[in-house]
Amino acid sequence: MSSINDSNQYMRNLIEKFPENLTEAIDISYQYRLKKEYQTFRNVVICGMGGSGIGGKLVSSWIQNDIDIPINFCQDYTLPKYVNNNTLIIASSNSGNTEETISAMLEADEKGATIIAVCSGGKLQSLCEKLNYEYIIVPGGNPPRTALGFSIVLLTSIFGQLNLISKEKLKEFEQAKDIIISNKNEIHLEAKELADFINNKELIIYSESKYEAVAIRARQQFNENSKILCNHHTIPEMNHNELVGWYGGADHYAVLFLETDDWHEKNKKRLDFSIDTIRNKTTNIKSIYSKGETILIKSLYLINIIDWTSLYLAKKNNIDSVYIAVIDNLKNTLKN
Structure with a gap:
C-alpha cells in the first residue's frame, strides 16, 4: 500500500509542476537558439512515440493555420517515401533512446533530410553530435508523459526560430499557465x-x-x-x-x-x-x-x-499511476 501511495504522490507532484514546466521550458527555449542557417523546407515530419510523440500532434494542431507547409508524423521505424533533402525531421524522445525514433532518424540522415532533436540525452544526443545535427536538451529522469510541457514549448520554439510561425506563439504558454494556476x-x-x-x-x-x-x-x-x-x-x-x-x-x-x-x-x-x-x-x-x-x-x-x-x-482504485512494467518488459524482449 505504501508503495502505491508513494508512487501516486510522486505522480501528483509531477502533475502539480506542469505550469512550472511551461515556464522552465520557455526559459530553455530562450537560452538555446538554433545556430545553423537553414534552407526553405517543403514539409515537416515529427518523429516520436507515446508521451514524446503526442507533443508533436498537439503543436501541429495549434499551428495548422499559421504554417505554410504540411506537418506529418512518423510513429514507426520507417519514414514515408517523400522524405528527402527538402524535409525537416524533428526527432522527439524524452529519454533519447526510443528505438523507433532513432531508426527513423538514421533513415532521415540517409535521405539527406535536415534533423533537429529534442531529448534529455541518450543515443539521440550522441547521434546528433556524431552526425552534426542540432539538438535541444530537456530535463530527464521522469516518465515522458509528465514532460509534456517541455516537449510542446520547445517544438513550438523550433518552428518559431525557423520562421515557420510567429515567435510570439510562445507567449500563449504563459497565458495558459496563468489560467491553470488561477x-x-x-x-x-x-x-x-x-x-x-x-x-x-x-x-x-x-x-x-x-x-x-x-x-x-x-x-x-x-x-x-x-x-x-x-x-x-x-x-x-x-x-x-x-x-x-x-x-x-x-x-x-x-x-x-x-x-x-x-x-x-x-x-x-x-x-x-x-x-x-x-x-x-x-x-x-x-x-x-x-x-x-x-x-x-x-x-x-x-x-x-x-x-x-x-x-x-x-x-x-488503489492503482499505481507510475507503474508501466509491461512496457519495460516489451523493451527487454525486443533487446533479446
Missing part, C-alpha cells in the same frame, strides 16, 4: 467529479476534429495512469460511422465530450444530435469545458483537467 481549485473539483463519473465504466472520448490531439492525450493518460482501456473519436467523422455503432451501445459506457467555444457551427448541431442519439443507449454522458482565448490555451486547460482526473481515478 483556476486550480475548480480544476481539481472537476477532475474528482470526472473520476467518479468514469469509475467502473468503459470510457469513450469525443472531441471536435481540431482537438483530436487532446483526446489522444486523454486516452493515453487514462491508459498509463489509470490503467484502463478507452477509445476516442472526433466530430464530424464519427457521424459517418460510429454514430451508427451506438445502436449497439449500452449503459456501461461513459461518454466524455471535450467542449470548447470555437466549434464550427455545423459541428455544434452535430454535437447536439450525437448527444441526443447516444442518450438513447446510456445516461452516462458528461462534458468538460475549456477556458482561454486560443486553441493552445484551451487545449492545455483541458489536458490539465484530464491529467488530474487520471490520477484521481488511479487513487480511487
Whole structure:
C-alpha cells in the first residue's frame, strides 16, 4: 500500500509542476537558439512515440493555420517515401533512446533530410553530435508523459526560430499557465467529479476534429495512469460511422465530450444530435469545458483537467499511476 501511495504522490507532484514546466521550458527555449542557417523546407515530419510523440500532434494542431507547409508524423521505424533533402525531421524522445525514433532518424540522415532533436540525452544526443545535427536538451529522469510541457514549448520554439510561425506563439504558454494556476481549485473539483463519473465504466472520448490531439492525450493518460482501456473519436467523422455503432451501445459506457467555444457551427448541431442519439443507449454522458482565448490555451486547460482526473481515478482504485512494467518488459524482449 505504501508503495502505491508513494508512487501516486510522486505522480501528483509531477502533475502539480506542469505550469512550472511551461515556464522552465520557455526559459530553455530562450537560452538555446538554433545556430545553423537553414534552407526553405517543403514539409515537416515529427518523429516520436507515446508521451514524446503526442507533443508533436498537439503543436501541429495549434499551428495548422499559421504554417505554410504540411506537418506529418512518423510513429514507426520507417519514414514515408517523400522524405528527402527538402524535409525537416524533428526527432522527439524524452529519454533519447526510443528505438523507433532513432531508426527513423538514421533513415532521415540517409535521405539527406535536415534533423533537429529534442531529448534529455541518450543515443539521440550522441547521434546528433556524431552526425552534426542540432539538438535541444530537456530535463530527464521522469516518465515522458509528465514532460509534456517541455516537449510542446520547445517544438513550438523550433518552428518559431525557423520562421515557420510567429515567435510570439510562445507567449500563449504563459497565458495558459496563468489560467491553470488561477483556476486550480475548480480544476481539481472537476477532475474528482470526472473520476467518479468514469469509475467502473468503459470510457469513450469525443472531441471536435481540431482537438483530436487532446483526446489522444486523454486516452493515453487514462491508459498509463489509470490503467484502463478507452477509445476516442472526433466530430464530424464519427457521424459517418460510429454514430451508427451506438445502436449497439449500452449503459456501461461513459461518454466524455471535450467542449470548447470555437466549434464550427455545423459541428455544434452535430454535437447536439450525437448527444441526443447516444442518450438513447446510456445516461452516462458528461462534458468538460475549456477556458482561454486560443486553441493552445484551451487545449492545455483541458489536458490539465484530464491529467488530474487520471490520477484521481488511479487513487480511487488503489492503482499505481507510475507503474508501466509491461512496457519495460516489451523493451527487454525486443533487446533479446
